[in-house]
Amino acid sequence: MSRQQLRIAVIGAGLSGLACAYRLQQAGYAVTVFEKSRGVGGRMSTRRVSDEPDNEAADYWQCDHGAQYFTARDPEFVRQTNQWLAAGVISVWSPTLHSFGVKPDGQSTQSAGVTRFVGVPGMTAPVRHLASDLSVRLQSRVIAVSKQAQHWMLTIEDDSALAGPFDQMVFALPAQQVNDLLAASAEVPAAFVNAARQSTQQHPLSPCWALMLDYKEKLPVSFDAAFVNAPADAPILRDHTASAQLSWIARDSSKPGRPAGEIWVLHASTAWTHAHLEDEQQQVFHSMLGAFNSLTGVDTERYHPRSWRLHRWRYAQALQTNNTPGFIWHAGSGLGVCGDWLNKGRVEGAWLSGYQLAQALISGYRY
Ligand SMILES: Cc1cc2nc3c(=O)[nH]c(=O)nc-3n(C[C@H](O)[C@H](O)[C@H](O)COP(=O)(O)OP(=O)(O)OC[C@H]3O[C@@H](n4cnc5c(N)ncnc54)[C@H](O)[C@@H]3O)c2cc1C
Secondary structure (H helix, E strand, O other), rough: OHHHHOEEEOOOOOOHHHHHHHHHHOOEEEEEEEOOOOOOOOOEEEEEEOOOOOOOOOOOOEEEOOOEEEEOHHHHHHHHHHHHHHHEEEEEEEOOOEEEOOOOOOOOOOOOOOEEEEOOOOHHHHHHHHHOOOOEOOOOEEEEEEEEEEEEEEEOOOOOOOEEEOOOOEEOHHHHHHHHHHOOOOOOOOHHHHHHHHHOOOOOOEEEEEEEOOOOOOOOOOOOOEEEOOOOOOOOOHOHHHHEEEEEEEEHHHHOOOOOEEEEEEOOHHHHHHHHHOOHHHHHHHHHHHHHHHHHHOOOOOOOOOOOEEEEEEEEOOOOOOOOOOEEEEEOOEEOOOOOOOOOOOOHHHHHHHHHHHHHOOOOOOO
């Protein structure tokens, strides 16, 4: 079988998986993407909140609760970014920025001169654009992979039929979820399992509570977004100061192409999220809102959100570590792994990891 006729399953329709799938399909491979959720995008995610979720014409508000914006430095990703700009699915966001506190290394978090891109009308838009020509099976959680007559087969939750056969397979999932899937799977060669496990254990993703707030009127806050740095000498887990609780706050409605409204998103700090991961939503809401009010000085008598939503990201952000290459490929078994955590974290790293894995397959790279 020529390389171009190979059947490939990509597990995970976040940016890394779709960048990989898109490039492989372009090169003539037969690609099927499996995604557990109802939509694509993974952590590039936009929540749509409506009293009538099935009625497209009903009133709603929306908020990006995962990735907030992205930057583009690598020439290949700059090329992709230019294509998204031309297609109208991303735009430049130039928020009025503020910083609370300083980073532990004393450096500025505001990075003057940086161009920040956002999806339009929501962060999911560029990922949807990539997916539009791909075969993506939504609501298909892969719970195990196995081998049948030299081919890979997938067990999908609530589906009695195995999916396959596939010649090759890519895991485009957060590190911990790669581990879970491998632990539930049989006949995966030890060389691949060991390589994957070593990387996943080195790069666990940290959790993050995200609170989305819908206000009736504009808040008297002079900035659109702020980095929140914890006090350097604070024993963070016991510290209840606002700046130890939050890491980022942003007026989501200040992004281009958003519906009219006054929408804010708050991200809790990693340390605070770890300490409150299993708390009740009401508790988390009150605590994060209190921190927001205290940082911004908003008059709590006058301004109160008319609606809110919380999202608990169990696997949110990877450390910005550098691996070479930023993916795993085991030619002997036809198995690969991509994801932001293998390539410096963040949106650009996720895209590059998936794209570079696809390029490696196309060029016949052996590890
Ligand atoms: C709160 C938060 C804030 C962030 N802020 C920024 C930012 O401002 N800038 C930036 O550049 N980056 C930011 N990031 C990081 C950025 O979102 C990620 O780097 C990027 O989206 C990761 O893409 P990915 O494809 O590697 O993984 P993911 O987006 O996690 O994709 C994995 C996909 O696999 C699916 N999946 C999981 N298990 C299975 C299974 N068993 N079967 C089938 N499908 C499965 C998931 O549903 C998901 O769609 C942020 C992330 C979070 C959570």
